Amino acid sequence: MARVVLEQVTKAFQNQSVVKGLDLVIPDGSFTVLVGPSGCGKSTTLRMIAGLETVTDGKIIIGDQTVNQLPPGKRDIAMVFQNYALYPTMNVYDNIAYGLRNRGTSKKECQVLVEEIAEIVGLSDYLKRKPSQLSGGQRQRVALARAMVKKPKVFLMDEPLSNLDAKLRNQMRVELTSLHKQLGSTFIYVTHDQVEAMTMGDQIVVMNDGHIMQVATPMDLYQEPENLFVAQFIGSPPMNIVAAEGKSEHVWGFRPEKAVLLPAAVSAIASEEMWSARGQVVSREILGSDTLLHVETEKGRVIVKADSEAAMQVGSSVTVTVPWEYMYVFEKGSGKRVGRMSGRVPVSTRAGGDS
Amino acid sequence: MRKAATVQELPGVSQSKTEVRSQAFAWSDLASRLRPYLYLAPALICFVLFFFYPIGSIIYLSFQDWSLINLEQMEWVGLQNYQDLMKDGDFHQVLGNTAVFTIATVGIGLTLSFLLALWLNKKAKVYGIIQATVFSPHIISLVSVSMLWMWLMDPQFGLLNAGLEAVGLPAYTWLTDPKSSLLSLIIVSIWKGVGYNTLIFIAGLQSIPGDIYEAAALDQSPWWRTLRRITIPMLSPTIFFLLIINTISSFQAFDTIAIMTQGGPINSTNMLVYYIYEQGMDFYNGGIASAASVILLILVGILTAVHFLVMSKRVHYR
Numbered sequence: 299m300a301r302v303v304l305e306q307v308t309k310a311f312q313n314q315s316v317v318k319g320l321d322l323v324i325p326d327g328s329f330t331v332l333v334g335p336s337g338c339g340k341s342t343t344l345r346m347i348a349g350l351e352t353v354t355d356g357k358i359i360i361g362d363q364t365v366n367q368l369p370p371g372k373r374d375i376a377m378v379f380q381n382y383a384l385y386p387t388m389n390v391y392d393n394i395a396y397g398l399r400n401r402g403t404s405k406k407e408c409q410v411l412v413e414e415i416a417e418i419v420g421l422s423d424y425l426k427r428k429p430s431q432l433s434g435g436q437r438q439r440v441a442l443a444r445a446m447v448k449k450p451k452v453f454l455m456d457e458p459l460s461n462l463d464a465k466l467r468n469q470m471r472v473e474l475t476s477l478h479k480q481l482g483s484t485f486i487y488v489t490h491d492q493v494e495a496m497t498m499g500d501q502i503v504v505m506n507d508g509h510i511m512q513v514a515t516p517m518d519l520y521q522e523p524e525n526l527f528v529a530q531f532i533g534s535p536p537m538n539i540v541a542a543e544g545k546s547e548h549v550w551g552f553r554p555e556k557a558v559l560l561p562a563a564v565s566a567i568a569s570e571e572m573w574s575a576r577g578q579v580v581s582r583e584i585l586g587s588d589t590l591l592h593v594e595t596e597k598g599r600v601i602v603k604a605d606s607e608a609a610m611q612v613g614s615s616v617t618v619t620v621p622w623e624y625m626y627v628f629e630k631g632s633g634k635r636v637g638r639m640s641g642r643v644p645v646s647t648r649a650g651g652d653s
Numbered sequence: 654m655r656k657a658a659t660v661q662e663l664p665g666v667s668q669s670k671t672e673v674r675s676q677a678f679a680w681s682d683l684a685s686r687l688r689p690y691l692y693l694a695p696a697l698i699c700f701v702l703f704f705f706y707p708i709g710s711i712i713y714l715s716f717q718d719w720s721l722i723n724l725e726q727m728e729w730v731g732l733q734n735y736q737d738l739m740k741d742g743d744f745h746q747v748l749g750n751t752a753v754f755t756i757a758t759v760g761i762g763l764t765l766s767f768l769l770a771l772w773l774n775k776k777a778k779v780y781g782i783i784q785a786t787v788f789s790p791h792i793i794s795l796v797s798v799s800m801l802w803m804w805l806m807d808p809q810f811g812l813l814n815a816g817l818e819a820v821g822l823p824a825y826t827w828l829t830d831p832k833s834s835l836l837s838l839i840i841v842s843i844w845k846g847v848g849y850n851t852l853i854f855i856a857g858l859q860s861i862p863g864d865i866y867e868a869a870a871l872d873q874s875p876w877w878r879t880l881r882r883i884t885i886p887m888l889s890p891t892i893f894f895l896l897i898i899n900t901i902s903s904f905q906a907f908d909t910i911a912i913m914t915q916g917g918p919i920n921s922t923n924m925l926v927y928y929i930y931e932q933g934m935d936f937y938n939g940g941i942a943s944a945a946s947v948i949l950l951i952l953v954g955i956l957t958a959v960h961f962l963v964m965s966k967r968v969h970y971r
Contacts, residue, residue: 350867371873383864387886396882397872444868 300361300374300451300484301326302347307356309342316342318508319356324501329478329485331499335531336490339508341456344488348377348454360452371400376445377454380461382437384429384444390416391425394443401448415447435466442477452484459494471497492532496520504528526551526633529626535590538600540575542627548636548644549628554603556624559591562615573639574619575600579610593618708950715944720937734944743920744928744945751924754839755903762843763850763895770854771884784855788848795845799912802841803828828914831921838922841909846902850895857891858884889968897960904953925949 302324309317317339324330332340345351347358349370358365365373376397384393394412403411416422419439429437438458445453458474459467475498478485489495495502496516504511504519504527511531512524523529523537526549530536535554542548550573562576577595591602591610595618602618610616625639637645690697715734719727738744769787773780790798805812806827814824827837861884869879885892907926910916916923916931923931925945933942 348867348871350870370867370870375871377868377871379864379868381862381864383862383868385865385868385883387889388882396869396874400873400875400878444872448872 302452302484302486303357303359304343304347305357305359307343307346307358308354309339309346309351310354315354316508317346320508320510322503322510322513324484324486327482327484328501329475329487329499330501330503331487331489331495332503332505333489333492333495333499333531334505334511337507338505340488340490340503340505343505344377344454344456344486347452347486348375349373350377373452374450375452375454376448376450377456378441378445378458380457382429382441382458382461384437384440386429389426389428390421390432390440393429393440394447397444397448411447412443415443418446419443434462435470438462438470446477446481450483452486453481455485455487457489458487460489460491474498492534496532504531506531522635523626524635526628526635529628529635535601535603537626538598539628540573540598540600542630545644547630549630550639551626551628552620552624554590554601555588557600557602557618557620559593559602559604559610560617560619561610562617572619572621573625574617576615576617579612579614579616582610582612591616711943711946711950715940715947717940717943719939721933721939722937730940734940735948737941738944738948743923746920747923747925747928750835750922751904751906754835754842754906754924755900757839758842758846758903759896759899761839762846763892763899765843766847766850766854766895767892769847769851770858771880773851774855774858784851788852790845790847791849791852793845795908796912798841798845799909802837802844803913806837829918831919834914834918834922838906838909838913841913842903842906846899850899853891853895854888857888861887889964893960893964893968896964897957900956900960901953904949904956925952 304320304322304324307317307320307322308315320343332343334340342351346353347360349365349368353366360373360375385396388396391412394415395408398408398411399405412425413422416425419442421436421439421443424432424436429440432440438461441458455474459470462470471494474485474487487494487498496519499516501513502516502519503513506527512519512528514522514524519528519532523532526539529551530539533553537551537553538557539549539551542550552573575595575597577593577600579591580594580599581592583590583592589604591604593600593602593616600618604610622639627636627639627644628634629636639645716729716731717727718730718733773784773787793801804810806814808814808824808827808829811827813827817824826833828834865883865887866879869883874882905926906924907930910922910924910927911930914922916927926949929942929945929949932938932945
């Protein structure tokens with residue numbers, strides 16, 4: 299059990315900064331997810347915590363110890379790789395036991411520990427097999443078992459589910475979450491998939507271009523995005539952004555599910571209560587429970603999430619309406635969130651913002 | 654025949670229609686069975702012509718007493734040639750030389766190449782330059798290599814002895830003494846082969862995924878254990894391949910011997926292939942040469958089979 303602290307951590311490859319002065323506290327026992335588009339520096343950050351990349355500048359502290367100079371094996375961490383990185387020439391048992399043997403654990407104790415872990419992840423019948431004889435899901439479990447058996451203070455996971463099919467991925471998501479509850483260790487998890495981040499993390503770190511955009515719980519991230527990037531990265535489909543009326547230095551944004559579509563015939567919306575725009579449905583995506591309607595309006599193209607029963611067809615004329623309290627206000631240049639609307643007036647919800 | 658069948662198959666022409674049809678069917682069946690062999694024929698013909706025929710004829714010739722100068726006078730002597738070989742002290746020495754040469758060249762050569770590959774398997778430019786330098790002997794013809802080393806190893810004017818004397822060591826006899834001549838050939842052979850072997854080893858090393866080493870680092874694996882438990886097993890197909898081709902080529906060493914020592918001094922560097930050449934071309938003992946060729950064939954066959962049996966259990970293919 300340990301918390302992980304990053305202080306002004308920077309990484310540059312040949313003069314090109316990939317991670318630019320990160321300050322981050324990962325609380326003890328938390329399930330922290332680093333999420334962001336590819337190339338945002340999230341994997342590099344994880345690899346620096348693991349010790350697989352050197353830190354160009356700044357400090358990494360695990361527990362009470364600055365680990366910058368410690369080799370990966372001495373940091374009391376375990377990592378699950380995207381491609382599992384199992385030892386192909388060793389069987390499942392040896393794969394799991396390898397780290398223990400290197401630490402000088404006795405053969406007998408090793409056997410007890412490995413069998414115990416294999417039982418937990420459901421690999422007891424496969425201990426004699428080589429990784430090449432296992433399915434993707436089973437390999438994933440070996441990788442997990444290999445990490446778990448060392449009982450590390452911190453688990454690092456680099457997109458561990460990205461090589462699994464959708465069904466197995468959902469299942470493993472649930473299993474990882476409950477594993478985290480059982481073990482109580484600190485989990486640091488890297489993904490580019492915002493669904494994974496939202497469902498698994500209790501603290502989410504959104505990164506972009508080597509910077510942290512926001513650190514928050516999943517719900518806060520969704521409801522109180524601090525900037526345009528987070529607003530558009532979190533949520534599927536992303537937040538709609540439209541031109542602000544009256545103030546040219548602002549833009550407005552609203553979530554697709556907060557908009558209501560009205561047939562064009564019903565018009566004359568009181569603009570005191572709602573933002574509205576006339577437009578035409580240009581395409582429809584049916585998701586089952588919901589339908590996504592892409593509407594070309596006079597104020598820009600927006601996506602509206604509607605009930606599947608909504609009868610709007612492609613080509614029909616509609617009016618998109620959004621109650622003012624669901625309208626977010628952002629600064630145009632910096633993308634910083636200003637606040638929400640109250641009636642026709644923007645109200646600052648946070649003094650200055652803290653990003 | 655087939656055309657006739659088609660005519661008869663016209664409606665209402667023949668009573669024996671079914672019979673003819675079944676015959677036609679058999680024809681097309683045969684054609685489809687033969688087709689694969691037809692496609693294989695060019696390769697098979699070459700194989701028979703240039704592989705089975707020579708092997709067969711060399712076995713046949715090994716039971717004859719014959720020589721290249723008088724091919725008409727061929728006499729069946731049964732196993733006499735083999736018996737002569739078994740009794741011949743020179744031939745025993747030749748077998749011994751071949752074994753020592755092969756074991757030393759393959760053993761030292763591959764170990765050296767492996768260590769070089771471990772050292773050179775890095776990204777910086779300088780390693781690429783060293784790699785190219787080490788590889789260069791491979792593209793020089795063995796004749797040139799032999800001439801070069803004869804000059805280097807010259808007892809009076811050679812660079813090697815000059816070097817030894819410069820650091821205060823006594824001059825070495827190199828190719829001129831039976832005690833040192835085989836060692837000299839082994840050195841030349843290793844020098845010639847090390848670049849190619851290193852290149853293949855480096856290719857093998859580079860095909861090992863990097864994240865396995867990262868996982869090993871996280872598992873606190875000390876470098877020698879990483880080498881023993883991860884690198885070498887992952888490299889086993891490469892090691893296996895190099896072991897086989899190096900063993901076979903060492904067994905068939907000829908050019909260096911022919912140019913540098915002609916098997917001497919006092920038979921000390923004579924090896925199987927050169928012995929065969931000597932018997933057949935210099936001494937006109939066609940029968941003996943053929944019998945020795947058959948023995949070479951059997952030995953190489955056994956060695957390869959043993960390699961396959963032993964290694965196939967330990968080689969890891971992904």
